[in-house]
Amino acid sequence: MAVNLPLPVAASLKPVNGIELGFAEAGVRKANRKDLLVMKLAPSATVSGVFTTNRFCAAPVQVCKAHLEDLHLSDSASIRALVVNTGNANAGTGEAGLIAANATCTALAELLGCDGSQVLPFSTGVILEPLPVDRIKAGLPAAVANLKADNWYAAAEAIMTTDTQPKAASATVVIDGHTITMTGISKGAGMIRPNMATMLGFLACDAKVSQRVLDHLVKEAADHSFNCITIDGDTSTNDSFIVIATGTSGLEVTSVESPEYEALSKAVTALAQNLSQQIIRDGEGATKFITVTVEEGASSEECRKVAYAIAHSPLVKTAFFASDPNLGRILCAVGYAGISDLDVTKINLYLDDVWVAKQGGRHPDYREEDGQRVMKQSEITVKVKLGRGGVAATVWTCDLSHDYVSINADYRS
Amino acid sequence: MAVNLPLPVAASLKPVNGIELGFAEAGVRKANRKDLLVMKLAPSATVSGVFTTNRFCAAPVQVCKAHLEDLHLSDSASIRALVVNTGNANAGTGEAGLIAANATCTALAELLGCDGSQVLPFSTGVILEPLPVDRIKAGLPAAVANLKADNWYAAAEAIMTTDTQPKAASATVVIDGHTITMTGISKGAGMIRPNMATMLGFLACDAKVSQRVLDHLVKEAADHSFNCITIDGDTSTNDSFIVIATGTSGLEVTSVESPEYEALSKAVTALAQNLSQQIIRDGEGATKFITVTVEEGASSEECRKVAYAIAHSPLVKTAFFASDPNLGRILCAVGYAGISDLDVTKINLYLDDVWVAKQGGRHPDYREEDGQRVMKQSEITVKVKLGRGGVAATVWTCDLSHDYVSINADYRS
Numbered sequence: 001m002a003v004n005l006p007l008p009v010a011a012s013l014k015p016v017n018g019i020e021l022g023f024a025e026a027g028v029r030k031a032n033r034k035d036l037l038v039m040k041l042a043p044s045a046t047v048s049g050v051f052t053t054n055r056f057c058a059a060p061v062q063v064c065k066a067h068l069e070d071l072h073l074s075d076s077a078s079i080r081a082l083v084v085n086t087g088n089a090n091a092g093t094g095e096a097g098l099i100a101a102n103a104t105c106t107a108l109a110e111l112l113g114c115d116g117s118q119v120l121p122f123s124t125g126v127i128l129e130p131l132p133v134d135r136i137k138a139g140l141p142a143a144v145a146n147l148k149a150d151n152w153y154a155a156a157e158a159i160m161t162t163d164t165q166p167k168a169a170s171a172t173v174v175i176d177g178h179t180i181t182m183t184g185i186s187k188g189a190g191m192i193r194p195n196m197a198t199m200l201g202f203l204a205c206d207a208k209v210s211q212r213v214l215d216h217l218v219k220e221a222a223d224h225s226f227n228c229i230t231i232d233g234d235t236s237t238n239d240s241f242i243v244i245a246t247g248t249s250g251l252e253v254t255s256v257e258s259p260e261y262e263a264l265s266k267a268v269t270a271l272a273q274n275l276s277q278q279i280i281r282d283g284e285g286a287t288k289f290i291t292v293t294v295e296e297g298a299s300s301e302e303c304r305k306v307a308y309a310i311a312h313s314p315l316v317k318t319a320f321f322a323s324d325p326n327l328g329r330i331l332c333a334v335g336y337a338g339i340s341d342l343d344v345t346k347i348n349l350y351l352d353d354v355w356v357a358k359q360g361g362r363h364p365d366y367r368e369e370d371g372q373r374v375m376k377q378s379e380i381t382v383k384v385k386l387g388r389g390g391v392a393a394t395v396w397t398c399d400l401s402h403d404y405v406s407i408n409a410d411y412r413s
Numbered sequence: 414m415a416v417n418l419p420l421p422v423a424a425s426l427k428p429v430n431g432i433e434l435g436f437a438e439a440g441v442r443k444a445n446r447k448d449l450l451v452m453k454l455a456p457s458a459t460v461s462g463v464f465t466t467n468r469f470c471a472a473p474v475q476v477c478k479a480h481l482e483d484l485h486l487s488d489s490a491s492i493r494a495l496v497v498n499t500g501n502a503n504a505g506t507g508e509a510g511l512i513a514a515n516a517t518c519t520a521l522a523e524l525l526g527c528d529g530s531q532v533l534p535f536s537t538g539v540i541l542e543p544l545p546v547d548r549i550k551a552g553l554p555a556a557v558a559n560l561k562a563d564n565w566y567a568a569a570e571a572i573m574t575t576d577t578q579p580k581a582a583s584a585t586v587v588i589d590g591h592t593i594t595m596t597g598i599s600k601g602a603g604m605i606r607p608n609m610a611t612m613l614g615f616l617a618c619d620a621k622v623s624q625r626v627l628d629h630l631v632k633e634a635a636d637h638s639f640n641c642i643t644i645d646g647d648t649s650t651n652d653s654f655i656v657i658a659t660g661t662s663g664l665e666v667t668s669v670e671s672p673e674y675e676a677l678s679k680a681v682t683a684l685a686q687n688l689s690q691q692i693i694r695d696g697e698g699a700t701k702f703i704t705v706t707v708e709e710g711a712s713s714e715e716c717r718k719v720a721y722a723i724a725h726s727p728l729v730k731t732a733f734f735a736s737d738p739n740l741g742r743i744l745c746a747v748g749y750a751g752i753s754d755l756d757v758t759k760i761n762l763y764l765d766d767v768w769v770a771k772q773g774g775r776h777p778d779y780r781e782e783d784g785q786r787v788m789k790q791s792e793i794t795v796k797v798k799l800g801r802g803g804v805a806a807t808v809w810t811c812d813l814s815h816d817y818v819s820i821n822a823d824y825r826s
Contacts, residue, residue: 055755056748056773092744094774127741128775191728191745232727235749314645314727315604315821322822328540331505332604335469336648342468361507362541405815408728409735
């Protein structure tokens with residue numbers, strides 16, 4: 001049961017000129033479910049991505065990075081397709097995993113008439129098990145056969161694992177007289193604490209954006225969206241966030257200093273925030289959507305440390321689940337977040353509009369019933385003021401419930 | 414239901430000459446439960462402790478540190494008593510909390526005929542609520558009235574909070590012809606990831622140990638016991654581990670270079686490990702006792718990073734709860750532990766005697782049923798070999814179950 005997350009309306013998901021999507025039921029792990037997605041791109045498209053920093057990064061992540069790196073060595077090459085399977089992460093699979101990921105690319109390239117290096121592969125699912133590459137290859141013709149521009153809803157379904165519902169959104173923005181259409185999909189509900197991006201987010205727009213500019217844009221958007229969410233603090237082996245600019249509209253962005261870049265980056269970031277927050281709202285077992293904002297820090301890094309300490313504390317998360325204003329647990333997390341010269345007498349803590357702790361101690365006017373009122377809400381903002389400077393950071397998370405334990409205790413069964 | 418943790422047998426807990434213990438039902442938070450403990454020490458006793466590194470450290474921790482610091486300024490002063498309350502942590506309580514902790518010390522000092530600075534105060538319980546100091550003061554005469562040398566079992570009961578059973582152990586060791594008797598108690602079941610020591614451990618022996626030597630010994634023992642355990646990664650505001658040497662036996666230890674020191678340190682550390690592991694066995698909701706050993710590291714710090722990443726991962730912990738050999742989750746945690754130059758092709762992973770991952774990938778001979786067999790046990794050792802050097806570290810933890818969520822969602826109700 002996701003937190004305030006209505007099902008996307010398929011008709012509201014706008015096709016993006018220059019990209020077609022096709023899906024199949026390949027039986028990667030389970031029969032009779034969409035588990036294979038192909039995205040075919042126009043030759044004019046540029047693609048950029050950010051990936052997990054987990055040292056055990058999955059084979060498809062390594063192949064994606066290599067294929068994107070090739071782009072920078074050649075002006076004429078371009079990415080022509082993406083292929084995504086669920087049910088198996090192809091991580092912890094060593095050399096055999098790399099061979100399997102490359103074989104998937106080659107098989108799709110043959111169907112589309114391009115080179116294997118022009119395909120980016122993505123996998124999500126169980127770690128440490130061999131990728132059933134033959135079943136994936138066998139499913140590709142069906143996915144290619146149903147490639148369509150308005151398949152975004154089905155695409156969002158095809159990349160789900162423990163997600164309870166598909167995650168997708170569209171937006172348009174007018175820049176320099178051109179209407180730019182953007183649509184994105186994401187998935188993920190556990191093993192979520194992205195450290196570059198999350199597993200998986202795909203966002204396409206029809207602007208024409210040079211490779212160098214798109215590389216800059218994808219990092220900027222990720223840093224303000226997928227890199228600000230956490231469910232359980234587990235940084236996945238497969239996190240990938242990809243931005244595609246199909247280049248089919250009249251808008252061309254060639255410099256990160258231009259007003260067009262600023263407008264496009266703002267719009268892409270807003271849509272990426274939407275997609276990343278959908279992951280939190282559908283977090284495994286989530287019953288509350290929590291915004292943790294840390295202000296008055298000396299650096300962005302220390303604000304994020306404090307925000308993540310709060311967002312990862314099992315005690316804070318269970319208190320939210322119980323709607324119990326046991327708010328000392330938040331101060332406790334602030335205290336162990338790792339700021340060695342923190343002066344706790346300068347700390348102020350707020351829960352929405354309620355001033356809970358003043359100068360490191362309980363606010364004299366704080367009443368339990370005020371804390372209780374906020375804790376019962378399904379959307380809560382925790383605000384900590386550090387009294388050390390002028391920097392702020394925000395992290396989005398959810399609570400820790402019985403269902404999180406159930407889901408992860410049962411995941412493979 | 415604790416994991417393989419029999420109730421201590423009261424008769425097996427040996428009195429330590431030079432220390433008497435008394436308890437009372439002060440009604441700090443709930444009526445009709447032992448919640449106040451007094452420990453009275455012989456004038457010959459030396460005392461040393463290590464405390465939480467949480468910046469929001471509780472008022473009693475600050476007072477303890479100040480009183481122990483005073484000892485180093487005066488050769489004649491000594492600690493004569495310890496006082497412990499449960500039900501309220503006296504943390505996040507600001508100046509009023511310090512006044513309350515000092516008032517408790519003064520009240521006990523008056524009853525015992527010493528100075529308030531010769532008393533060490535300890536509190537455990539809810540954070541951010543004022544300490545009911547009047548109820549504690551009112552309970553002190555009863556605690557003093559029942560001071561006895563063989564009250565260790567009742568003392569262990571008096572410091573419990575969410576613990577399901579008291580934690581205590583005794584040991585004797587013969588050093589240089591003298592039989593040294595040691596008894597200790599501990600408490601704690603949640604908010605456990607000590608970063609100096611845990612809330613709370615008290616260990617007394619009857620050796621005579623100089624202050625400087627005892628300061629060294631307490632750190633050494635803590636680093637190999639309480640500083641190696643974690644339940645939920647939450648470093649408490651009140652962690653304290655105290656070693657008391659009553660000085661009533663014939664053994665005198667005056668140098669950390671002596672064979673007597675080595676023997677005593679070894680015995681104290683073993684008992685401290687026993688007490689700290691009892692905390693894990695009684696961890697909130699624990700059904701499994703997990704030993705995480707990381708070998709072949711380049712430094713102790715990186716081994717501990719990897720061990721804690723595994724021990725804190727909610728996904729790893731729920732897999733243990735489910736007895737599900739979803740062991741890729743362990744590799745995933747190794748990958749995000751923060752070793753930036755980790756070469757995953759050198760990683761080997763074992764579950765007890767089962768070789769799961771070889772050179773970063775699934776071992777070709779690994780069979781699911783072997784992993785399943787070990788995962789079903791109540792005691793499991795995870796061993797990771799990093800292939801980077803000759804250093805090792807061990808951390809003890811438990812699984813994450815539905816009961817952890819229940820206990821912490823209901824803690825204050």
